[in-house]
Amino acid sequence: MEIYLDANATTPVLPIARDAALAAMSLDFGNPSSTHSRGLQAKSLKESVRAMARRVLGAHTGQLLFVSGATEGIQTVILSALTSLKNRQNGSEPVSCLLYGATEHKAVPEALMHWNTILGLNLEVRAIPVGQDGRHDLDWLHQHVARAGLVCTMAANNETGVISDLPGIAKTIAHSDALWMVDGVQALGKLSLQLQDLPIDYAPFSGHKLYAPKGIGLLYIREDAPFTPLIVGGGQEGALRSGTENMTGIAALGAILSAIESHTVFHDTPTLNAYRSRLMAALRDAFDDVVFNVSQEVSLPTTINFSVPGVGSNVLLNLFDAAGVRVSGGSACGAAKAKPSYVLEAMGLPEWQIKSAIRMSFGPADTAAFIEEACVRILACGESLRRSGMFPGATEDAEAMNGLTRLVAEGACSYIFSDAGSKRCVVIDPRAELTAQLLQRLTSQQYTVAAILTTTPTDSDDSPSATLRAGLLPNLIQQHTVDTLGWPVDASEIAMGDCFISRVHLDEDKQRHLIYLVRGPKGMECALVGDTLDQTSSPSDFALRKLTGSLQPNTLLLPGHDHEGRLATTLAIESAAHPMLKEFVPANHRNTVCNIAGISKQSLELDVITASALIRDHGDALLLDVREAYEQCLSSPPDLSTNIQHMAAPLSQLPGMLPELLSQYADRPLIFFCRSGNRSEQAARALRQLGHPSAWSLAGGVALWNRHSVS
Ligand code: PLP
Secondary structure, eight states, rough: OOOOOTTTTTTOOOOOOOHHEEEEEETSSSTTTOOOOHHHHHHHHHHHHHHHHHHHHHHOOOOOEEEEOOOHHHHHHHHHHHHHHHTTTTOOOOOOEEETTTTTTTHHHHHHHHHHHHHHOOEEEEEEEEEEESOOOOHHHHHHHHEEEEEEEEBTTTTTTTBBBHHHHHHHHHTTTOOOOOOOTTTTTEEEEOOOOOOOOOOEEEEGGGGTTTTTTEEEEOOOOOOOSSSOSTTGGTTTTTTTOHHHHHHHHHHHHHHHHHTSSSSSSSHHHHHHHHHHHHHHOOOOTTTEOOOOGGBOTTTTEEEEETTTTHHHHHHHHHHHHHHHHHHHHHHHHTTOOOHHHHHHHHHHHHHTTTTOOTTTTTHHHHHHHHHHHHHHHHHHHHHHSSSSSOTTTOOOOOEEEEETTEEEEEEEEEEETTEEEEEEEGGGGGHHHHHHHHHHHHHEEEEEEEEEESSTTHHHHHHHHHHHHHHOOOOOOBOSOOBTOOOEEETTEEEEEEEEESTTTSSSOOOEEEEEETTEEEEEEEEOOSSSSSOHHHHHHHHHHSOOTTTTEEEBBBBBOOOOOHHHTTTTOOOOHHHOHHHHHHTTTOOOOGSSTTTTOHHHHHHHHHHHTTTEEEEESSHHHHHHHTOOOOOOEEEEEEEEEEOOTTHHHHHHHHHTTSSSOEEEEOSSSSHHHHHHHHHHHHOOOOOEEEOOOOOTTOOOOOO
């Protein structure tokens, strides 16, 4: 069973709404503008839904229009307000700005800027700051409202659930001529909004946030508030919004409004508060240090926004998704772009909290049993993180770290080279962005850190190496005298299981820049080269010459930064970017090099038909799961074929697995998969660039492949 906890993005259509929509499609299918009986029936249905909406929203006068959704409602409001301001500007009133809450849905500032330009008003568009509690700064608003033509403030925020102080805003703007829009999208069905109790001029709503289908919404316009139609044509909706009405959507919305009115389907606020408390308690049990990003007192009972120290939103999203729990890393549109939340930024939250933030939102129709199952899954997520050794409090059966692990944050890479047998490890190039994660891993694994090495010197007290050393318990760090690169002064190499780490200096004074070589039982495995080959820095000819002297053209080089997601490179590949390397790389190696940018996404992805053919034609194809261990133990791989061999290849371990994949598995098709298809595409691309001829990614990830079966 899926636990859908992303109700602020959208909701499923409730059976009552579906039935009403189906009836409108099959029985009451008339066009409400037709004058025959079918048309009259449809019109009657439409008007009865409008009457219900007026009662539910406390909008007994003014206009209440059916629109396609809140984005259309917002456009209509802004076009209406700005058109009236344009006409007013010819008078003497000193309107010079348009104000919107800094945490408004993007539709608001985007529409303000768009129509401001289109209409040529050139007013200043300014964000009303919010405090740490997410609520509008009313003093600021007071200072600026006299010059404002329009003020836009949402009733409740979609990312945090923060409820705006609408009476306070009403008081603050009372003496100005500014028009006032309140985006009521997230309030519908969760807060009792009585529009006419406040001097609200406009209020858009959206059906799909409350169990109606997508494509239906409402727009309230106060009596006498300026209005300009956005869509003109056949004169429907009193010529205020033309276009044949979406009767299935209207009928479905009617069923939802009726449920609100009759208090039958949706739970009351105390019940929703109790559900939220249950979920919050489960989150506290699952993730000891969880931080809730807004106060319960000022937020919707159905929204929780939280962060877990040392665990990024992407990790949490993957984890929850593997457990069948759908949450979001911000607003639905923001989440797709994977940008930090502008809402949390506006609230001034610390960077780590923003980077780790997750929104969990349920709907007012969710049941107690659903919430209980959600709590069970949340606990399973915490347990899985601990068992994977990523989180403190690891259980006895925690996954033991072994070999090379790569951590990445915004392109910066840190490596841990570990040996499960002796419970020892070496950290290479700790990065400031990753110290919290490194500390969590090392503490939860309880490995002894034999050395914290860097490829360039770090002698300041607040360097990542120093922070890491200070954060580790003294018994977890091997005590010896080290140089400025963290290397034990009396050691020529460091043994880690059956591997040896040695170093090569790239500069003459031997203390400024070096690389680390890892030698295994089968010879040279890889070199950790820091930023020697970073495309943005320009390595000296001397350093490159040193590299060519110490390494083979095809030795795997693991970089200190990996903005393109290449995982590894070789001197042969790099000779394209660094012409001076060419003379050291034999021509026959250069010919095999494949430019990563030249590998198209299409050429890496398998759809059902190509996957079927590949598996049929190559009985030795290998299915590699690049999801992390904490995801793998929560959900099974796609059911591709009974006889395909499976291999766990978490992306964090993949750099260390490359030597084996490129030698032992060089002739076998490698089919990577992950949750969404992004990480598997990265893996397949990296393998192809490194010369593997048959590396593939399952397009769309587990989300799509669990629906297909390959034949
Ligand atoms: N306003 C808020 C607060 C929202 O949450 C959303 C949807 O995410 C919108 C506006 C846009 O609504 P619609 O999807 O109906 O265009």
